[in-house]
Amino acid sequence: MSALENLPEIDNGLLRFLTCGSVDDGKSTLIGRLLFDSKTILADTLNAIEKTSARRGMSAVDLSLLTDGLQAEREQGITIDVAYRYFTTGRRKYIIADAPGHEQYTRNMVTAASTANLAIILVDARKGVQVQTRRHSYLASLVGIPHLIVAVNKMDLVDYDQASFERIKADYLAFAGQLGIRDVRFIPLSALNGDMIVDRGERLGWYQGPTLLEILESAPAAHTERAENFRFPVQFVCRPHDSANPELHDYRGFMGRVESGEITVGDAVTVLPSGASSRVKAIELGGVPLPKAIHEQSVTLLLEDEIDISRGDIIVKSAEAPEPVKQIDATVCWLSETPLSPARTYLVRHTTREVKARLAKIDYRLELNTLAHEPASGLAMNDIARVTLKLAQPIVADRYADNRATGAFIIIDESTNNTVGAGMIG
Amino acid sequence: MSTLTKQTLSHLDWLEAEAIHILREVAGQCANPVLLFSGGKDSLCLLRLAEKAFRPGRFPFPLLHIDTGHNYREVTDFRDRRAAELGERLIVRSVEDSMTRGTVVLKHAGESRNKHQSVTLLEAIEEFGFDACIGGARRDEEKARAKERIMSFRDEFGQWDPKNQRPELWNLYNARSHKGENIRAFPISNWTELDVWQYIQRERLELPSIYFAHTRPVVRKNGLLQPVTELTPAKDGDVVEDVLVRFRTVGDITCTAPVESDADTLDKILAETATTTITERGATRMDDQTSEASMEQRKKEGYF
Helix, strand or coil: CCCHHHCCCCCCCEEEEEEECCHHHCHHHHHHHHHHHCCCCCHHHHHHHHHHHHHCCCCCCCHHHHHCCCHHHHHHCCCCCCEEEEEECCCCEEEEEECCCCCCHHHHHHHHHCCCCEEEEEEECCCCCCHHHHHHHHHHHHCCCCEEEEEEECHHHHCCCHHHHHHHHHHHHHHHHHHCCCEEEEEECECCCCECCCECCCCCCCCCCCCHHHHHHHCCCCCCCCCCCCEEEEEEEECCCCCCCHHHCCCCEEEEECCECCEECCCEEEEECCCEEEEEEEEEECCEEECEECCCCEEEEEECCCCCCCCCCEEEEHHHCCCCEEEEEEEEEECCCCCECCCCEEEEEECCEEEEEEEEEEEEEEECCCCEEECCCCECCCCEEEEEEEEEEEECCCCCCCCCCCCEEEEEECCCCEEEEEEEEC | CCCCCCCCCCHHHHHHHHHHHHHHHHHHHCCCEEEECCCCHHHHHHHHHHHHHHCCCCCCCCEEEEECCCCCHHHHHHHHHHHHHHCCCEEEEEHHHHHHHCCCCCCCCCCCCHHHHHHHHHHHHHHHCCCEEECCCCCCCCCCHHHCCCEEEECCCCCCCCCCCCCCCCCCCCCCCCCCCEEEECCCCCCCHHHHHHHHHHCCCCCCHHHCCEEEEEEEECCEEEECCCCCCCCCCCCEEEEEEECCCCCCCCCECCEECCCCCHHHHHHHHHHCCCCHHHHHECHHHCCCCHHHHHHHCCCC
């Protein structure tokens, strides 16, 4: 497992995943186990949690202590906020978003899920599919996580019984279809004893599938396997004005990240919302020319024609240009303790553009436990609702289901500058 | 799950692209940002990332070092040289000036000035009206940092309130602040110590010499190697040994310890980092050993 023999290059990219479940499901123990068995936990950290375990009167090292964070969390024995953990196997680097499982759960889980490409949903083998399992699965599919792993944990407490596992799997599949979850895998495990996480263990011989880590190692790193339209929101315009270097006099570099698709020198492009067209003259990174740029790459684009482009504009391929819109239908998760006020104007940040926005209507609020639609006149923290927003200026958007980067937005309260809502268009 | 078909970035390329995106967001959203540059390995990565983000233009921010006056000469000399090579503006503000002004008062002459950097930093923020400070902190360094945002909001006293941070979704960063408030931006949040060393090797970044193995007089204390310097002389009864060491981090002399190592090349450092059994801060930081929550406490008081 040591990264040493595989240095320096990790060839299988980076995978971001999320773990959902409460402390009771053994989520912290599972993360601790992954870190421990992948040899990410170093001696001094282990030493510290050994001491804490002993102080709290435990006989074995409590791996869940590895994810203990802030002072208030340690004092109260709960997790308050999303924490990020890292490990590497030599083949791949992993970022775990660890979201806590109590009151503020929806908000935290949506936050953690927004950057994840895979979710591990923990189910206690003794309790089976719970209301919470449905909530987690719904939120994961809402935020567009393409791959789910249902980890049936605590198999040690049901004597590693295959029938219990199969029953949970059947129960889960019965409702997963309704949610439109496509790629879901099931794995029995014991985080406490380390069975089927990194090592197979000896007590789950009836399970023939891959270990949890094997699934993670082979999961696609890209958010989607589909070819996507090219979208390049402009973050910053580079005009060096270097009098010592006349070559740079006319240099205009449009700096940003390829949010989706790819671009090649010579491609015909359109700048939105203005609609001006040109061709890509050059693609650069740190002054070095590149023949093309792919999804998630940060680059600088130079165009053949001199057109007025500034931060907030978006460069697309001319053949794939969407229509700018001034009204959007979206699913919104309210994140703030201050409820949404239908009378107020908010700021919507979509890609690199900020526009003023007002609520036009709330279609319904979603009751997360039953997925029932309820009428609503306002939104409180953790509410999820279908809404229509009116915008002061047009934005260039795609449906979230088609494009995670150009389909997402956040809502900002200008009086506090807080991020108060998260939205998905479509 | 289907097999890998779509072309994706290697993990270092992905981390680099994310960091460049964050730097450009700071430049695009903030009126007057600054990049905190100490001459240490993490901030040297930041400078390379800033070159990739903004060249052939100038950096849209100056560099700032908060100098405790207790830094290794090798590091401060390197800091000055690197800033000059890049042709970027370096501002240095010193904790000693804050002591002269009376805004930093040490409990005793020997107290470490490390945590007092917060005061000098806040004074510099006020002096120049900076609305964002870009720093090289990483979430893998310490448990309070694991919950840190990429754009971290600080109130007008520079305080970090872990319970009142802005939710951060997708890559839609909110770096807005009112006058007097401040954003701390951490472009390499998602990097680990090993990622940093791999990036240094790939980019062939130059480093201050004390990162590489050298012989230095030290005293063994509390499981750490304490360097014997003018500032930290050996006390009566101390056994001074000449040991082959290197620094994993290069902070304040009074609270940063070297580790025993014969790694005198980047390859050897990488091999050592991949197989080390002690965390970066655990092996090297005397200040983090005081209590389980000492980093969290410093951050609440305005630390980086």
